[in-house]
Amino acid sequence: MYWFLPLACGTGAVGETKNVVQKDAEFDVTYNDTVTSENQTIYAFNHTVSRNKTEGVHVSVDVLSQGLESPILFVVRQKQAVLSFQVPLILRGLYQRKYPYNHVGRTLCQPPTRAASETQYFFVDVSTLSSQGTNYQLRVSRVESFTLQTDKKFTFTASPSQPQYFKYVFPDGVDTVIVKVNSDMNFPCSVMSIQDIQCPVYDLDNNVAFIGMYQTMTKKGAITVQRKDFPSNSFYVVVVVKTEDEACGGPLRFYPLRPDELIDAGNRTKILDVMVSPAIDSKVYVMGMLFCLGIFFSFYLLTFLVACMENKRSVIAKKNAQTEILNLSRSAGALNERDRVSAGKTPASPYEYGSFGESSTVSLSPKSLFVGRSRQESLSSVEEDDYDTLDDINSDKNIVRTKKFLCVSDLARKDKRVLSKKYQIYFWNIATIAVFYALPVIQLVITYQTVVNVTGNQDICYYNFLCAHPLGALSAFNNILSNLGYVMLGLLFLLxxxxxxxxxxxxxxxxxxxxxxxxxPKHFGLFYAMGTALMMEGLLSACYHVCPNYTNFQFDTSFMYMIAGLCMLKLYQKRHPDINASAYTAYACLAAVIFFSVLGVVFGKGNTVFWIVFSVIHILATLLLSTQLYYMGRWRFDSGILRRMCSGPMYIDRMVLLVMGNIVNWSLCLRPHREAERLRLLPVGHRHLQPLICFSVQLRSGERIQCLALVCILFTAVVWGFALYFFFQGLSTWQKTPAESREHNRDCILLSFFDDHDIWHFLSSIAMFGSFLVLLTMDDDLDTVQRDKIYVF
Structure with missing residues (x-):
C-alpha cells in the first residue's frame, strides 16, 4: 500500500512541496529505490515482540551511486527510540582523518516489553537534499542469534560501518560472568563494550566509550560482568571495529593533503567470536583466601617447631655443660683433698674450689669461663657522627686494611654499642620512608580504581583479564591477595x-x-630493616596491582631495590662491621638507583639511546663500587693508578668475586628492549648472586655450613628457580598497548583463582624469606671461633 502526502519543505523555496511515499515493508526483502530532494520514502515495518524471546532487527543500507552531491539520511523511528545515520557514513580517525563508508548496517535496540506478546511498529525514513536521483538498497532482517547462550560460542563479522551487539540475560544462580571475545586476526583494531539494556545503543567508533565498560582488542578481549551492576539482569555485548589501528599498536596512516579529503579505508571486516561463561562463585573466593593464609601460616608453625627443637637442644647442651663443669670441679676437689690429707690438713668441702698446691694458680671455678667485665653500659641516643670513637688515623687504616690476609678482628675494632646504634638507624630510616611513601601511593591507586569504575575504561589498567576476579571496588582481588605472603613472612622474619x-x-x-x-659481630639493625622492606614490598606490590600500568610501576620495584641493597650491605657488614656505609649514604644511593629506574619507565620505552646511556652509567657505577670494595676504601685516583692496575691482582679471591659480580651486572645490560623485565631483574639478580658468592668463599676458606643453613640454601635455590619460571610467563606488559597486552592473557591455573603471576608472588615472597634466613644463619658455625681466626673476603 502506498500513501502520497504533500509536505512543505523548509529547506527549499517558500511554498515548495515534497512528495512523501509510505510503503508497507517486509523483513528479509531487498528494496531498490531512488531518492531526490523532491521525494521522501517511508518504509513501515511491524513485528511481534515476546517477553520471553528477544530477536534483533538489523537494518542494512547500500548506496549504489558514486560522487554524491549530498548524503542520504536514514531515520529509524521506534516506539522508544530514534536512530539516524547518513550514507555515505563518515567516520573520523586520529587527526580528524575522514573515512567514507557506502555500506552501513545497524542493529536496532530492543526495549523490554511488559506484555507477554505485543506488535510493535517502526519506520525507516529515507531522504536527501541532493537534486540528483540517488540509488540505494534497503534490507531489514531479523537476527535469530541475538541473545547469547551461556558457554556457547557465537561467530560473527563486524566492520566500522557495521557494528554488532548481542544481548545476554543472567541465568538463575549466576551473579558474575566473564565475556570473552576472540579473533584470529590481529587487525583491524576493535573495541568490545558492555552496556546496559537501554536506547540508544552506542555502537560507533566515535561514541562507544560514552557509557558502560569498554576495552580495545586485537585477538583477545575479556570483561568480567557482575549482576549487581545491571538492574535489568541483562546487558548488551557491543563489538565495534575502529577506523584506525593506532590504539592497538598498528601503523599510523598517512596525513591527507587537504583537510576535507576523504580516505579510502579499505577492507576492515573482522571475524570474531563471543562466549559468555559463568565466573567463579563465593566458594572459590573463600578457598583462595584460605589457601593463601594456610601457606604462610604454615611457615609460622614450622618456625615455632624449629624454635622448640633448638630450645630443647640448647637446654640439653646447657645441662651437659653444667654436668661437665660439676665433674671437673669434683675431680679438682678430690685431688685437693688427697693433697691436704697427705699434708696432714683438714679435708675441704667437695664444693670448695682451690689451687692444686701452694705454687699453683690454676682455678677451675665456673666463673673462670666468663670474661669479668660489665656490659651494663648506657645506650643513650647520640648523633651518628659521634659514634666513631676509635682513634684509628688514616695511616692505621692503610696498615690494617691493606694486609694480604685480613681477619674479622682487624675490621671489628670499634665499640659494639656504638656500631649497634649506627645500624639501628637503617631500621628507623626505612620505617620513616615507608610511612611517607605508602600514604600517597595508597591515595593514588584508590583514585586510579575509582576512575576505572566510573569511566568504564578497561585500558587504564593492565590486568590479566582472563583471571581477574573482582571483589567490591577492586577489579583484580586475586592479584592483591597473593601479595599477602610478603607481609606475613616479613613479619615472621622480624620476630x-x-x-x-x-x-x-x-x-x-x-x-x-x-x-x-x-x-x-652480631648487629641486627639491618635485619630489622630487611624485614620491614619485605613487608613494604608486599604492601606496595598490592597497591601496584590495584591498577598496574607504567605510571605506577615504580611502586612495585622501589622496595625490590631497597631489599637488594640492604642484603648486599648486610652481607658486606658481616665481616666488615667497621667500614660499612652509613644509613644516610646507603639510602641516598638507593634513591639514585630508583630515580634511574623511574627514568627508564618514563623515557626508556623503545628508546635505544637512553638504554645505551643507562648501561654505560650502570657499568661505570659497578666498576667504581668494585674498586671501593677491592681496596677496602683505601684507594686514590692519581697518576700511579695505571701502574697499580698493571701490577697484577694483590687480592686474588676478592678479585674473582668482584669479576663474577660485574659479569652478572653487565649481562643485564644486554636486554635493552625488555624494560620492565630488566628493571625487575636487577634486584632479583643481586639477591641470587650475593649468597652464591658468600658460600663459595666460605667453602674455599674451609668453613663448614650448619645443617639449618644448608637446608635454607637448598630450599631457597629451588624456590627461586620455580619463581623465575612463573615470572617470565609474562601475562601482561605495559610496554605495549592495552590491546597487545591482552594477547598474553591466560586463564587461571591454581584453584581457578590464581594465575601465573600470583604464583610468582607466592614463590618470590617465600624465596626472599629464605634468602633472609640464609643471611641470618650462614655464619652460625662460627659462633665458637675466635674472630682472629675468621677470614675476611
Missing part, C-alpha cells in the same frame, strides 16, 4: 630476628665469652 636479638643481649649481660669475643 625471628627479635628472638635472636634478645638471646644475644642476654648473653652479653651474663658476659658469655662466645658472644663477646667469638663469631661474626
Amino acid at each position: 625471628i630476628v627479635l628472638k635472636r636479638d634478645i638471646v644475644h643481649n642476654r648473653a652479653l649481660v651474663r658476659n658469655d665469652l662466645n658472644a663477646l669475643e667469638c663469631g661474626i
